Amino acid sequence: MSPIESNLQHINTQINDAIAALPAPSQRPVSLVAVTKTKSIDEIRSAFAAGQREFGENYVQEAIGKIESLRDLRAQGIVWHFIGPLQSNKSKLIASNFDWVHGVDRLKVASALSRHRSGCGALNVCVQVNVSGEQSKGGVAPADVLALATQIRQLPDLKLRGLMTIIENTADETTQRAQFSMMRTLLEKMKSDNMDVDTLSMGMSQDFSIAISEGATMVRVGSAIFGARQ
Secondary structure (H helix, E strand, C coil), X not given: CCHHHHHHHHXXXXXXXXXXXXXXXXXXXXXXXEECCCCCHHXXXXXXXXXXXXXXXXXXXXXXXXXXXXXXXXXHCXXXXXXXXXXXXXXXXXXXXXCEEEEECCHHHHHHHXXXXXXXXXXXXXXXXXXXXXXXXXXXXHHHHHHHHHHHHCCCCEEEEEEEECCCCCCCHHHHHHHHHHHHHHHHHHHHCCCCCCEEECCCCCCHHHXXXXXXXXXXXXXXXXXXXX
């Protein structure tokens, strides 16, 4: 068994354990997105061979080369998530190559994705929320989530799936839980406003079990699968 396969088995066990620890009414499937920025084609193929199907990339040019090199895996079910910062001038490449976009935080970017996605089927998008309030992080303020979500829902060729965040980088579990919990509350508010949303993309290598306990339906894990970035 390769180290990548072993790591994936361990992480999936942790995910299943976190789900099993929830009260029965709160138990739900949780998707694992393997974050492959700076990782090689061979490493991605190894993860795919071990059963991983969803992969996340942060950098557009790096990602496009990988997607082209791994085009043979499309028919076998590979799914590509763009999880990096969004720029309007990259929207055509992103819209035409990815299945999911996690970092939508401006109507301008959403409109560009919609325009370039035409004829390719609906692009799954999540609104990125700056739940920690840090100036160094992208994302819309929590108070502005509903307004942006309402605008995105009106754009053709986009499917609003839910919310994404990167919480404060802290080991304090109380802070982690408070920020994850705020995201769950925001998603519940969207549902109460009759928005058809189902995704909370939150939690990474160091905190995904806590994120699941607070409502995550999708976690993004890189170093715990592939090792530290070079």
